[in-house]
Amino acid sequence: MVSSHTPNSPGRQHSPGAATGPTERAATTTTGEGRPFAADAVDAIVDQWAQVRPDLDTGPMAVYGRIYRIARTMGDAVEKEYARFGVSRGEFDVLATLRRSGEPYTLSPRELSATLMLTTGGMTGRLDRLERAGLLTRNPCPDDRRALRVTLTDRGLELADGAVTAGLGVQHQKLGSALDTEEAEQLATLLRKLLGAHE
Amino acid sequence: MVSSHTPNSPGRQHSPGAATGPTERAATTTTGEGRPFAADAVDAIVDQWAQVRPDLDTGPMAVYGRIYRIARTMGDAVEKEYARFGVSRGEFDVLATLRRSGEPYTLSPRELSATLMLTTGGMTGRLDRLERAGLLTRNPCPDDRRALRVTLTDRGLELADGAVTAGLGVQHQKLGSALDTEEAEQLATLLRKLLGAHE
DNA sequence: AGTAAATAGCTTACTCGCTAGCTACTTAGT
């Protein structure tokens, strides 16, 4: 009873946030505890743990397990949107950071890698690809000869504007289909509080 | 005023959920809108977008932006815990899935890759490493000569039990420091609703 | 001035996932 697994959608892509042990199974509701809401995949996992390790305090899974899964699902969805513009999510993040920094859309690789929480080696690679694609330029910094000035090209700016709109569209749609405005605000408030403890 | 960046902690690690364009900056509160709560990194990003693209509906960022960041931060934190046991997060996920499937702690690579949303190629690699580490065994399946039976060893079971406790401990601590019990429950309920729309 | 420490960006080696294609086996259709 514990070992029947539902082979879900033929999984693809990277596995960023499956974390505390994701599982897919339709709500078999193995433990018949009266639950006020439709059981989801995370409830199934928690139930499974309760059966084999009833001593475990699985409380945090109800929050973090879902956060991991939502992050992954939505991440995959927006990634598909960005792909229509010919960039990956990581590459989009670079363009978006430059875009929202305002004119003249210029930052240093150092600022970008710090902002995007990326090693400098990783940043070099992303800039290489984006420069090759003609979406940004690298110029020497006049004030500091160690440093560079990375600037969005017109094409890069245009792409960033299109992609950010597309990405927000997907998010807006999913969010709106699940929660009303008040709930979404509640959720944002609770998440801000939680994020505060994380940063 | 738009281009001063605070080089935050010397970022490392992979960049799974930075998404809609993460930024680090202390709450400079460039737009002096009376905000009832302490502004976080996501508020700063939203403010920045408001300045350069006031037409944009950045509402979803308040939810998904924070979800990405929390997923990443907590993911890194638990990864460190698992590292003390000598396994990566992905490897732990395999052990945990077997552990919570109950006795005899046996699943097929297919079941595992489906559950963990991993390609079969990726699964082969993880099983190779875990088998080499003596944490699980691969045996032929008696019913289907194409298939295998992956089983946790005693060491694997022990490690899974220790690591899941450690990981939950970290999560419990962070969650408890940010929210009281009622808020955590509210959050879990809203996230369940949102995850429902995603799966 | 003169030197030590810090910083910017790049390079190299390594990791680990994905894609795509393969063989072996099983199931379904005739």
Add this chain to the structure above:
DNA sequence: ACTAAGTAGCTAGCGAGTAAGCTATTTACT
């Protein structure tokens, strides 16, 4: 029976990150 399609797991090659180490330059100290 026989064949066609589907499934299980593996392998090869690629992509994109990390970690660690490098050079050039700047800053801070004496």
